[in-house]
Amino acid sequence: MEQTVVIKQKMNFTPSREGKKYFVKTFGCQMNEHDSEKIAGMFELDGMTKATIEDSADIMFINTCTIRENADDRLYGTLGQLKKWKDEGIDRKLLVGGCAAQKDKELVRERAPWVDVVIGTHNLTNIINLLNQSEDWGPITEIIDEIEDLPTDAPSIRESEHSAWLTIQIGCNNSCTFCIVPSVRGPEISRRPSDIINEAQELVGSGIKEITLLGQNVNSYGRDLKIDNKSRPYFAQLLHKLNEIDGLERIRFTSPHPKDFKEETINAVKSLSKVCNQIHVPLQSGSSDILSKMHRGYNKEKFIQKVDMIRGIIPDVSLTTDIIVGFPGETEEDFQDTMDIVKYVEFDSVYMFQFSPRPGTKAYDMEDEFVEQDIIKKRFQHLKDVQTDISEKRLKRFVGTEQVLLIEKPSKKNNQVLTGKIDSGQITHIDKKNVSTGDVVEVKIIDSTPFYLKAELI
């Protein structure tokens, strides 16, 4: 609430929807979650308050995704269900944004004419304006193909009081054949370092202890910025600057691209006290042939070299990855290459996906090489079984060690327990006696389960 007041004062905005309630439904990745926080921020700026359930909302915003499985079916299925929601209330408004809106444009309202506003990924800060226009003139679609600068003044209402996303870059210059991001989010645009530092300082001033830097390819941050009249990678320097902010406890970042990892970034992770000891290296596949078909820009050997370089500098770093099982043309041998890397690296955790074709991507057109569903499922299960054992083993290495824990929230399953993360990102439970959410405390890890650690105060 306090945060909303500050935002209103800062933006000198006159609310026009006092008393109305909004609900934001988010599909997809962290970028979408953070965009939804900004949408919520702008709605509150306009006088609205958050509805606890969909039925009590006057304004519904659907933040769509094109990445997850059957995203298109889910979107139009959801919009179909929301027609009933809209018809049941007077003056209810249905707004659609995110990657699927950017991709489908007018098609959204052709297939769901009851939608009032369709807005793209580049112009979110115009949402209140478009809502006003739709009330005056009827349904409206506004999709912008490209922007030149990142809007930096969008307010956000955050889900967490202690941790916040901080966008440092949008878009992507790569062309992975399974991914829609370059066509819906445009080319890479980096925010100016001073804007990022200012926002980080403001976040710390409002009680935030941990920030997660967000971008599609964070370790190429700054390539598009001119510094001393030449473009150059700047991510490590950005980490150094953020590390100097008083009151900030932790810095995380996601998602980097393996091919763009520089030694200076890894050295920064090692040497900077606030940058957490955790690195995400999205493998996608362990087969050089499949990596080439994915347009990933590295092969199996180069990926291993990157991991060896990272582990050479920080032996005890936590490594996480993404893997797509069943990319078109994946043979048993290709899958075995993936399993070999999984066993070699021993990632702390793996985000696993079964390939499913996304309209608008090159992989969608590789129909002749699609792998049968039952084969994909079998390989996926095998990867899951092997990784579960590895993750369990990796968690055990913390038992008996002393760690610093940021306590984030109550456990969903046990009301006597609070949960948070240690520096290297592992979920850790602690008895709620003598601690509160937001505390940063020194703990001893006393036990591990397959999915989380248990700790006690030192």
Ligand code: SF4
């Ligand atoms: S690096 Fe590849 S997967 Fe990541 S956003 Fe860019 S195109 Fe998509």
